[in-house]
Amino acid sequence: GENVEQHPSTLSVQEGDSAVIKCTYSDSASNYFPWYKQELGKRPQLIIDIRSNVGEKKDQRIAVTLNKTAKHFSLHITETQPEDSAVYFCAAPSYQKVTFGTGTKLQVIP
């Protein structure tokens, strides 16, 4: 089945700095790569996603890049704010199920 690895597991940044979270996947047939944000005690929610026909997608302060050859994709958050503090998960749907990365706890220090 699909194997998704996510790094780092924890990340602390100063407010205003950028944060980058990286994921690798194993199934070359995967073609949809979402990122979810989970705030403490709440359900995960989609923040951005990318399909394999593009290499980068931006939505205000959030961007995702995809390298299909290397089978990795990254989440970039610029001008971080305290409300960005949460756990972020990447995912790679494959084999009729969704495999999540291990999560990254992002802490934005005011």
Add this chain to the structure above:
Amino acid sequence: GAVVSQHPSRVICKSGTSVKIECRSLDFQATTMFWYRQFPKKSLMLMATSNEGSKATYEQGVEKDKFLINHASLTLSTLTVTSAHPEDSSFYICSASGQLNTEAFFGQGTRLTVV
């Protein structure tokens, strides 16, 4: 976006009893739903894939006789934790999507505490 409703949000039960958790897709039909277990500060561990009208597909290491999944309609899947023990205490969360390679919508999650 679509809405997935999970009930109950919290439940406390005694050891040896069974607990049923419901997951409903409110505004779309979900042929497939997924059940996850999340330990504190850990990732979402897929337990099983719930398929409407057929048997669930369980992940390796998940006891199918302990975690009973029923997907009787296109909008409802249930997870029953049978003969619950304290080690079953956890956060259980379901998700559903209209199609595989689209956004997954999560239920609110259920905090199960077995005493």
